[in-house]
Amino acid sequence: MQIVWDIRVSLDLFLGGLGVGAFLMGAVLYYIDAKSYEGIVKKALVIAPLLVMAGLLLLLTELGRPLNVIKTLYAINPTSFMSIGIFLQSAFVLISLFIAFNVLTKGASALCAKMVYAGAILAGLVGLYHGFLLSGIAREPWNNAMPIIFFVSSILAGSSLSLLLNMDYAEDVAKKFKLPIVINMILTLELAAIFAWVYNLALTTASSKHIYDVLMSSFSIEFWGLSIVVGLIIPLALFTLVLLGKTTFRLVFVPASIAIVVGSFFLKNLVVYLGQMA
Amino acid sequence: MTKKYGMIIDLHRCVGCGACNLACKSENNTPVGIDWASHKIETYGVFPKVTYTHTPTLCNHCEDAPCVRVCPTHAMHKTDEGFVVHDPSICIGCKSCMLADPYGVIHFNTKDAFIEFATDTSSEVKDGTFSKKELSDKSKAPFPNFNAERGAGGYEAIRRAGAVEKCTFCNHRVAKGLAPACVVACPADARIFGDMNDPKSQITKVLKENKPTILLPEKGTNPKVFYIGSYN
Numbered sequence: 006m007q008i009v010w011d012i013r014v015s016l017d018l019f020l021g022g023l024g025v026g027a028f029l030m031g032a033v034l035y036y037i038d039a040k041s042y043e044g045i046v047k048k049a050l051v052i053a054p055l056l057v058m059a060g061l062l063l064l065l066t067e068l069g070r071p072l073n074v075i076k077t078l079y080a081i082n083p084t085s086f087m088s089i090g091i092f093l094q095s096a097f098v099l100i101s102l103f104i105a106f107n108v109l110t111k112g113a114s115a116l117c118a119k120m121v122y123a124g125a126i127l128a129g130l131v132g133l134y135h136g137f138l139l140s141g142i143a144r145e146p147w148n149n150a151m152p153i154i155f156f157v158s159s160i161l162a163g164s165s166l167s168l169l170l171n172m173d174y175a176e177d178v179a180k181k182f183k184l185p186i187v188i189n190m191i192l193t194l195e196l197a198a199i200f201a202w203v204y205n206l207a208l209t210t211a212s213s214k215h216i217y218d219v220l221m222s223s224f225s226i227e228f229w230g231l232s233i234v235v236g237l238i239i240p241l242a243l244f245t246l247v248l249l250g251k252t253t254f255r256l257v258f259v260p261a262s263i264a265i266v267v268g269s270f271f272l273k274n275l276v277v278y279l280g281q282m283a
Numbered sequence: 284m285t286k287k288y289g290m291i292i293d294l295h296r297c298v299g300c301g302a303c304n305l306a307c308k309s310e311n312n313t314p315v316g317i318d319w320a321s322h323k324i325e326t327y328g329v330f331p332k333v334t335y336t337h338t339p340t341l342c343n344h345c346e347d348a349p350c351v352r353v354c355p356t357h358a359m360h361k362t363d364e365g366f367v368v369h370d371p372s373i374c375i376g377c378k379s380c381m382l383a384d385p386y387g388v389i390h391f392n393t394k395d396a397f398i399e400f401a402t403d404t405s406s407e408v409k410d411g412t413f414s415k416k417e418l419s420d421k422s423k424a425p426f427p428n429f430n431a432e433r434g435a436g437g438y439e440a441i442r443r444a445g446a447v448e449k450c451t452f453c454n455h456r457v458a459k460g461l462a463p464a465c466v467v468a469c470p471a472d473a474r475i476f477g478d479m480n481d482p483k484s485q486i487t488k489v490l491k492e493n494k495p496t497i498l499l500p501e502k503g504t505n506p507k508v509f510y511i512g513s514y515n
Contacts, residue, residue, distance in 0.1 A: 009391070069374070069377075069447075076356055076373045077355055082354055087353065088354075088356070281382070
């Protein structure tokens with residue numbers, strides 16, 4: 006067993022995911038009503054490129070020859086997801102930085118709708134790329150479930166962070182869009198995707214069964230405790246209590262959102278390390 | 284017809300002496316801890332019915348090489364002769380190839396190889412033995428056993444930190460009509476190297492006469508290193 010990618014890769018995938026999720030949240034609210042949600046749109050669109058760039062900077066420190074990254078612009082390998090991802094992330098950072106500059110100087114209402122649309126498409130592609138980066142390497146646990154698991158986790162964590170930074174708007178947004186129902190649906194989708202992934206590991210081949218055993222033994226706290234219970238079950242339970250009228254959104258919103266963000270990191274970190282145990 | 288090089292390792296002839304490993308290190312200037320040619324030892328069964336195997340390993344120069352597929356810059360690439368080789372000058376050091384490689388034969392340089400021969404002035408016995416730097420200076424080479432030929436074709440003769448490296452089937456030797464160093468050094472003639480597209484070559488004949496096996500056939504990589512015979 007050799008750990009080749011350390012926590013900086015996990016942090017890149019986590020911070021990049023937060024940025025992508027925040028941008029998509031900002032873009033959706035921009036299209037619904039840019040004026041009413043000016044504050045949340047502004048913050049979401051500004052933090053998006055910063056988070057993605059922070060992740061990329063961490064990734065650069067992990068590379069053996071970071072200065073050679075410039076060569077990826079002309080030495081392209083179309084069969085490598087990383088090669089494609091470099092272009093996607095560069096394009097997303099450029100567009101989202103332009104949007105962030107405009108939203109800060111001119112306001113959300115003055116943004117070019119087509120530009121936000123292009124940014125949202127790139128955000129989606131970058132979100133999916135994070136999973137494809139791993140599934141393209143094709144180690145045992147990094148299978149085709151990765152793009153969905155990573156993308157959904159990014160949407161959950163990024164939008165939760167955006168709302169956390171805009172507490173004043175959060176309750177209004179929650180009421181208007183029935184946020185507890187929407188979040189619970191996405192949390193359930195993520196749980197289903199993770200269940201399918203683990204079930205597949207447990208049943209497929211001898212090496213996947215080995216990885217399943219490693220997951221259930223060496224990584225049980227990170228998986229069951231931090232990724233599933235903290236990251237998904239606790240927020241699901243809290244928002245379910247809101248739906249049942251047992252508590253208010255205002256009370257559960259902060260702990261549930263923090264749990265989603267923390268769980269997203271631990272899930273991605275766990276997957277990155279687990280793949281290297283194969 | 285394009286040449287397609289491959290290698291056969293006859294496990295029945297192999298005595299597990301490690302000469303291939305040493306010859307490779309000398310030929311390719313690999314530092315301590317990085318072995319392009321290596322071996323794996325496995326023990327099977329329950330005492331007293333146990334079986335011991337010794338399998339020499341190296342890059343399999345796969346037809347469908349996963350390391351080539353994932354490399355973002357084509358630093359890891361295939362040549363026309365089917366060698367899977369690496370160009371450190373465009374390698375970003377992402378290590379994706381190491382993760383994609385199912386055989387564990389790609390290595391990462393965490394530091395400049397043999398750098399101690401340029402910096403270490405300490406000696407075991409003061410005024411009695413040479414320091415590494417003195418050895419390097421007196422031999423007028425980066426380190427005493429340095430093989431300058433490894434740098435043919437622009438390849439880094441000694442790889443600097445931050446890039447990966449692996450067996451190249453001694454492509455610098457093959458270009459001169461020579462066999463790889465591990466093939467030449469084997470005292471038991473357990474290794475056969477040659478053009479698999481040449482029907483008259485020894486490798487083609489031996490492959491036809493035997494039922495060769497490959498490592499990890501389930502990975503579907505179509506390796507070009509074949510094993511015949513049995514170590515036991």
